[in-house]
Amino acid sequence: EDQVTQSPEALRLQEGESSSLNCSYTVSGLRGLFWYRQDPGKGPEFLFTLYSAGEEKEKERLKATLTKKESFLHITAPKPEDSATYLCAVHTGNQFYFGTGTSLTVIP
Amino acid sequence: EAQVTQNPRYLITVTGKKLTVTCSQNMNHEYMSWYRQDPGLGLRQIYYSMNVEVTDKGDVPEGYKVSRKEKRNFPLILESPSPNQTSLYFCASSLQGAGGRYSGANVLTFGAGSRLTVL
Numbered sequence: 001e002d003q004v005t006q007s008p009e010a011l012r013l014q015e016g017e018s019s020s021l022n023c024s025y026t027v028s029g030l031r032g033l034f035w036y037r038q039d040p041g042k043g044p045e046f047l048f049t050l051y052s053a054g055e056e057k058e059k060e061r062l063k064a065t066l067t068k069k070e071s072f073l074h075i076t077a078p079k080p081e082d083s084a085t086y087l088c089a090v091h092t093g094n095q096f097y098f099g100t101g102t103s104l105t106v107i108p
Numbered sequence: 109e110a111q112v113t114q115n116p117r118y119l120i121t122v123t124g125k126k127l128t129v130t131c132s133q134n135m136n137h138e139y140m141s142w143y144r145q146d147p148g149l150g151l152r153q154i155y156y157s158m159n160v161e162v163t164d165k166g167d168v169p170e171g172y173k174v175s176r177k178e179k180r181n182f183p184l185i186l187e188s189p190s191p192n193q194t195s196l197y198f199c200a201s202s203l204q205g206a207g208g209r210y211s212g213a214n215v216l217t218f219g220a221g222s223r224l225t226v227l
Contacts, residue, residue: 032214043112043198043218044151087151091214094158095166096141100150 002027006088006099013106016077021102023088024070032091033071035064037084038101044087047073078106110135114199114219121189122227129184129222131199139202140182141166141216142174144195151198157182189226197222 007022025033032051036044048057050066057064061082063074073086083106088099112133121127133140141156143166153166157176171193173185182201186193200216 034215036216041221043200043220044216046215046217049212049215089151089216094156094164095153096216097153097167098143098151100148 002090002092002095002097004088004090004097004099006086006102008102009100010103011105013075013078013104015079015106015108018074018076018078020075021073021086021104022070023073023099025088025090025097026069027090027092027097029092030090031093033066034089034091034096035071035073036087036089038087039084047086075104078104080106080108082106110217112199112201112217112219114197114222116222117220118223120225120227123190124188127186127189127224129186129197129199129224131182131184131219132180133182133199133201133217134180135201135203135217136179137201137203137217138179139204139214140176141200142172142182142184143198143200144168144193145198145221146195154184154197186224189224191226193224194226195224197224 004025035047038044048064053068065072085101085103087101115130138159142154143151145151152168155174157163199219202216204213
């Protein structure tokens with residue numbers, strides 16, 4: 001059964017305190033792994049796509065990495081505006097499977 | 109502006125009263141899909157459509173219907189809503205559904221969401 005698990009469920013960081021979010025997956029035929037950011041009351045917004053183990057993508061304070069079983073979203077020196085829920089999703093051809101997300105709060 | 113538009117954004121209805129949530133995209137995307145988001149369960153796919161006249165069930169299709177008569181529109185129909193369908197619903201589209209690893213082809217663009225309450 002295709003499954004995506006994210007941890008931790010919630011994370012509180014001080015401004016500037018770096019950390020990582022985890023997304024582990026068990027799917028057959030991975031076609032891509034996606035990270036999205038969701039702000040309260042809004043739809044998810046795309047951050048990164050990763051296709052192959054060893055691939056890395058960076059954008060400002062965020063860096064996403066991928067292995068054969070999991071992906072990490074590294075947040076370096078976060079700011080309060082990085083507070084949001086971060087969702088991981090896997091694409092298996094026709095369908096997308098989402099994790100339950102990590103709710104990140106960055107305290108000034 | 110490239111976007112996915114859902115209506116209504118908020119709706120309170122009663123059990124058994126048929127309703128339709130509309131979804132429209134202006135990006136000429138082939139792939140469209142519907143999700144429901146519930147606390148602790150995350151986003152779950154209800155139905156998806158690879159292209160016009162092609163639809164298929166996702167993980168939680170019971171109690172829902174869809175149609176894809178035009179490329180830009182993908183309405184979600186609740187024939188006889190029940191309280192367990194109270195949820196936050198999202199429509200999303202991407203350039204392609206299945207396919208190769210063309211960068212960006214499978215990136216989903218989401219609508220703003222429709223919060224449905226069934227009493």
